Amino acid sequence: MSLPALLPALALALASAPAQAGSGPWVLGRGDESLYLGVEGQRFDTLALSPSSTHADSLPVGAGVQTFSMKAIATVGLLPRLEGELGVPWEMVRQNDEGAYPCPDLSLGACRPSTGIGVIRARVKGLVLDEIVGSPVSLAVGAELRMGQFTSSTRERITNLGEGTMDLGGFLSVGHTGSLGKGFWSAYLEGGERYRSPNRSLADRLVPSAETWGEVEWLLAPVRPFSFGPAGTWLWRPGGIDIQDMLADPTIVLNQDRFAALRVMSLQVGGKALVRTSDMVTTSLGVLRTVYAFNNPEDTWTIDLGVGVRGFIRRRDRSGG
Numbered sequence: 001m002s003l004p005a006l007l008p009a010l011a012l013a014l015a016s017a018p019a020q021a022g023s024g025p026w027v028l029g030r031g032d033e034s035l036y037l038g039v040e041g042q043r044f045d046t047l048a049l050s051p052s053s054t055h056a057d058s059l060p061v062g063a064g065v066q067t068f069s070m071k072a073i074a075t076v077g078l079l080p081r082l083e084g085e086l087g088v089p090w091e092m093v094r095q096n097d098e099g100a101y102p103c104p105d106l107s108l109g110a111c112r113p114s115t116g117i118g119v120i121r122a123r124v125k126g127l128v129l130d131e132i133v134g135s136p137v138s139l140a141v142g143a144e145l146r147m148g149q150f151t152s153s154t155r156e157r158i159t160n161l162g163e164g165t166m167d168l169g170g171f172l173s174v175g176h177t178g179s180l181g182k183g184f185w186s187a188y189l190e191g192g193e194r195y196r197s198p199n200r201s202l203a204d205r206l207v208p209s210a211e212t213w214g215e216v217e218w219l220l221a222p223v224r225p226f227s228f229g230p231a232g233t234w235l236w237r238p239g240g241i242d243i244q245d246m247l248a249d250p251t252i253v254l255n256q257d258r259f260a261a262l263r264v265m266s267l268q269v270g271g272k273a274l275v276r277t278s279d280m281v282t283t284s285l286g287v288l289r290t291v292y293a294f295n296n297p298e299d300t301w302t303i304d305l306g307v308g309v310r311g312f313i314r315r316r317d318r319s320g321g
Contacts, residue, residue, distance in 0.1 A: 023217065024188035025140035025173040027127045028077035033313050035074050038306025042067040044290075048298035050242035050263075058298055059243065062100030062111065065159060065297075067093045069118065071306075081127040089118035093159040107254065108156045117150040119162045131177060140173045144194065155199075156256040163208055163260045169194025183221035185229075190215050199257045203249070208260040209239025217272065228273040231286060235296075237264045243295050267292040268302065282308045 028034065043066045046058040073087040095103060095111035103111035125142035129135040146169075151162030171192025178185050191214035198206035214234040221227035240263030246252050252261060270288035277283060286304040290297060 023173075023190065023215065024175045024186070025125075025127060025129075025138040025190075026175065027081060027083040027125055027140065028075060030077045030080050032077040032311060033075065034308055034310040035072070036306055036308045038071050038073075038284075038304060040067070040069045040071065040302065040304045042069075042300055042302045044297035044300040046297070046299055047243060048293045048296060049244055050294045059102065061095070061158060061297075062098070062103055063096035065093065065095050065111075067091060078124070081130070083125055085121075085123040085125070087121040089120075091116065091118040091161050093154075093157075093161060095159055103158070106158070108256070110156070110158050112157060112159065114154040114157060114159045114161050116154075116161055118148075119151060120147040121145070122147070125173070137174050137176045142171050142173070142192075144169045144171060144192065146194070155260065156258065158259075160259065163196075163257070164199060165197045165208065165260075167194045167196050169211075180220060181222060183223050183227070185218070185220045186227075187218040188216070191234075196260075199260055202255060202257055202261045203241050203245075203252055205239060205261075207240065207257050209237055209263070211235060211237045219272065219274065221274075225276045226274070227276075229271060230269070231272045231288065232267070232269040233288065234268075235264065235266045237262070239263055240295075262295040264296040265292070265294050266290060266296045266300075268300070270302075280310055282310075284308065 043064055044061070045064040046060050048058050069089050069091040071087060071089040073085060075083055075085045077083050092113070092115045094113045098111045122145045123142055125140050127138065127140045129137060129139035131138045144167075146167040148162040148165050148167070151160065152164030154160040155162065155164045169192050171190060173188060173190040175186065175188030191212070194211050194213070196208040196210060198208065200207065213236070215232065217229065217231045219227040219229040240261050241252070243262060246258055246261065252258050255261075268288040268290050270286065272284060272286040275283045284304070284306050286302075288302040290300040
């Protein structure tokens with residue numbers, strides 16, 4: 001596709017970027033800004049054991065665990081081809097029946113409700129290859145800092161807000177945008193590795209171990225205001241023990257970092273839809289379902305609804321507000 005033909009599609013795709021909260025390789029221009037405000041609901045009823053388990057394939061978790069969260073993600077263009085992002089969540093996690101198995105057996109208030117600030121995330125992302133200047137794809141590299149100190153007091157619970165660590169990682173993101181009739185399409189693949197600052201040495205290893213993660217998204221916009229398409233996320237923590245081993249060892253099962261000691265895998269797939277209601281505002285809806293997991297919830301539904309607003313500070317300044 002020629003560059004003149006690509007520019008309108010790329011401009012439309014970037015105009016919807018606020019609802020994606022900085023995902024993909026594309027970055028804001030210097031001095032531009034966006035704000036994403038969203039709510040998210042999750043529910044799961046069972047934990048998947050490891051593939052090597054000789055017991056039941058899954059462990060029921062009482063009457064289910066439900067999460068409600070609100071999040072704000074601010075993104076600003078720092079320099080040409082470089083942006084920064086800060087995300088702050090507030091979360092409430094509840095087990096619907098605190099007296100149901102396995103809550104009493106796990107002790108340590110395993111199913112007590114948890115409420116508070118979740119894991120705070122700060123990112124910087126730099127655009128290395130740019131479709132606007134003729135590259136076949138856009139490519140970005142970035143660094144990520146996650147601050148989970150506010151979650152430390154809940155880390156021993158099934159209903160935890162996080163594992164109480166401060167994590168550092170890097171990521172790579174590649175994407176492409178093209179014309180689609182009167183609209184456009186865009187797709188990206190993003191993945192990275194994060195080092196988890198260990199809470200302690202447990203089961204002859206530092207926990208939690210490093211993690212690898214990824215996400216993918218492909219959006220089709222046959223008409224300018226509306227786009228939709230499939231999406232997915234993946235998380236893999238290869239170091240650690242299995243749930244059945246944790247439950248069999250009293251020194252681990254009664255330790256605050258018992259869940260951080262697990263090796264985990266989780267794959268979620270679903271879809272996303274964006275509605276661009278104006279030049280500044282985009283509304284997004286995403287639905288994901290876990291399709292494969294071990295030592296992690298296996299039947300999680302995640303529903304995310306949010307609004308992204310772009311350029312409101314600069315526009316207000318230009319209007320003299």
